[in-house]
Amino acid sequence: MIDDDNSDEDLDEDDVEFFKAAASLQFGASNKKKVPIAPGFYVVSTPIGNLEDITIRALKILNEATLILCEDTRKTRQLLTLLGVQSSSSSKGKQKKLLAYHSHNFYEQRETLRDRIVRNEDEEVIALVSDAGAPVVSDPGQDLVDLVLEANGGGGGGERKSVVVPIPGASAVTTAVIGSGFKCDDGYRFCGFLPAKKNERVKVLESLTSETSLLVFFVSPHKLVKTLEDVAAVYSKSPPRRVCVARELTKRHEEFFRGTCEECLEEFSKEGRARGEITLLVESSDLSASTKKTLATKVAPKNINDDDDTNDDDDDESDKNTAKVLLEKTLRHLLLERAENQRLSVSEAARKVSQDLGVKRRVAYSLAQKIKDSSSGNTNNTNN
Numbered sequence: 001m002i003d004d005d006n007s008d009e010d011l012d013e014d015d016v017e018f019f020k021a022a023a024s025l026q027f028g029a030s031n032k033k034k035v036p037i038a039p040g041f042y043v044v045s046t047p048i049g050n051l052e053d054i055t056i057r058a059l060k061i062l063n064e065a066t067l068i069l070c071e072d073t074r075k076t077r078q079l080l081t082l083l084g085v086q087s088s089s090s091s092k093g094k095q096k097k098l099l100a101y102h103s104h105n106f107y108e109q110r111e112t113l114r115d116r117i118v119r120n121e122d123e124e125v126i127a128l129v130s131d132a133g134a135p136v137v138s139d140p141g142q143d144l145v146d147l148v149l150e151a152n153g154g155g156g157g158g159e160r161k162s163v164v165v166p167i168p169g170a171s172a173v174t175t176a177v178i179g180s181g182f183k184c185d186d187g188y189r190f191c192g193f194l195p196a197k198k199n200e201r202v203k204v205l206e207s208l209t210s211e212t213s214l215l216v217f218f219v220s221p222h223k224l225v226k227t228l229e230d231v232a233a234v235y236s237k238s239p240p241r242r243v244c245v246a247r248e249l250t251k252r253h254e255e256f257f258r259g260t261c262e263e264c265l266e267e268f269s270k271e272g273r274a275r276g277e278i279t280l281l282v283e284s285s286d287l288s289a290s291t292k293k294t295l296a297t298k299v300a301p302k303n304i305n306d307d308d309d310t311n312d313d314d315d316d317e318s319d320k321n322t323a324k325v326l327l328e329k330t331l332r333h334l335l336l337e338r339a340e341n342q343r344l345s346v347s348e349a350a351r352k353v354s355q356d357l358g359v360k361r362r363v364a365y366s367l368a369q370k371i372k373d374s375s376s377g378n379t380n381n382t383n384n
Helices: 013-025 056-064 073-083 106-119 141-151 172-180 198-207 221-237 261-268 289-298 301-305 314-337 346-357 361-383
Strands: 040-044 067-070 097-100 125-128 164-167 188-193 214-219 243-247 255-259 278-282
Touching (some): 056 073, 198 221, 214 221, 221 243, 221 278
Parallel strands (some): 040 125
């Protein structure tokens, strides 16, 4: 709803210019007055599957560019054709040149390209693209951007002959996070591609067990099953986490398959199921809402401090024991299993569990103290 009492006085100059520019676009109609693209180095995001996700700004850069660095010249040329991008610069009339810049040749070319970008003697519009999505994200383009910024004094202040300008667009990471439905109150951590070798892959996963935020990985389809097996093995020791296999994002057969690692393994072990571009998400370490409810309602001081049998029926007793085990695992993780500089004190761990899981703080504190004392006793016995 529009408030008629508001005026342009509520908008700063940037806002006003934005709305004027948006109005002048007329849903794709050409502008009467075209703003020239300044010479520089533009890192341009391309669609990850659906061509309609290209931005107007990206199209303007690609049309003006005289040099486009890309992973695969054939794929980029096909993309430009589908997008209707001209084969020559729209302002200079100079033929576009596509130059392959990828993981197999970037080391040999990076310094030459850095010098060309930084000096920019011909005042070129130079674009960097990947086959799909944002360049420099798990991409050799990151190295080139770093070199260019370092050559310009780290990218801050002072006179610069060239700038690095990111052109945002479609992202497999954010698309997967949104579509997964997993909460990311503590943010998410993008981990790129996992190592190809099993031992190295497991080491990386183990190093992330203390990470409480949502984890996001890129996975090749032929490595999906093995990766799920490793994730299941590594995270079986901590409170259970769900995973989401996000595949063919923004395409016709887009899919978000959520479940336990075992459920995903069963599904994607079927012939022909592990296809397309895949983003794998591992749920944050906070327990699910149903588990929190169980902990809050089933765990009482008597369950923790007393060993006496209760008169509850067998099913209720089983629920209580399960809740107690999950609470203990969570506290043990916070107190002992994290990296040393991330471990919490007994009081801090009790406070966090109380806030996150709805367990009474004195209950959490009592169990946390027992775990801490038990750990200290084991250490002393070992030293003796």
